[in-house]
Amino acid sequence: MNRKIFTSLSIAATMCFSGLTACQTASETKTQPVSATDLHNTVCPVSGDKVADSKLVEVYDGKVYHLCCADCHTDFEKDPAKYETAVAADPAKYGIK
Secondary structure, eight states, X not given: OHHHHHHHHHHHHHHHHTTSSOOOOHHHHTOOOTTOEEOOOSBOTXXXXXXXXXXXXXXXXXXXXXXXXXXXXXXXXXXXXXXXXXXXXXXXXXXXX
16 A cells, blocks of 8 residues: 555656646746736836835736735736736836836
């Protein structure tokens, strides 16, 4: 019985490390897609504060939005279309050149 369990675990680990199963962490699933356009906004679309050196980003509808803090990240995820519309209406307000 123990040999069957060990064998099953070994197979599962091998599949995970070889990429045959979905063994990604939450942070790995939030990576920027290759086709996304980075807006390089310097002002957070949620709070209106400067983004500064924050590494927080959201990818929505093929665009990368830079955010100032984790609270804004949470708010953005609740209604991303709201912030996309605001940025598209006045890109200069968000530091987009």
